[in-house]
């Protein structure tokens with residue numbers, strides 16, 4: 160049996176943890192003020208959650224992807240079977 164043919168321990172695969180603090184970077188500046196126009200209510204049929212629209216063009220309609228998916232599925236089903 161040869162030395163050096165042993166597998167590396169799994170813990171050595173991720174050396175990235177613990178390096179952020181020594182980088183000296185300042186935290187990113189806050190986003191520019193978007194104004195109250197970017198506050199919205201989720202367009203989901205069963206959801207009344209509010210959200211802040213951080214998209215570039217202000218086209219966000221749902222609080223989460225889950226709501227967007229649920230609404231798209233509901234629209235699809237209503238198209239498929241009108242009654």
Ligand SMILES: [Zn+2]
Pocket residue numbers: 201202203206207208221222223226
């Ligand atoms: Zn929602």
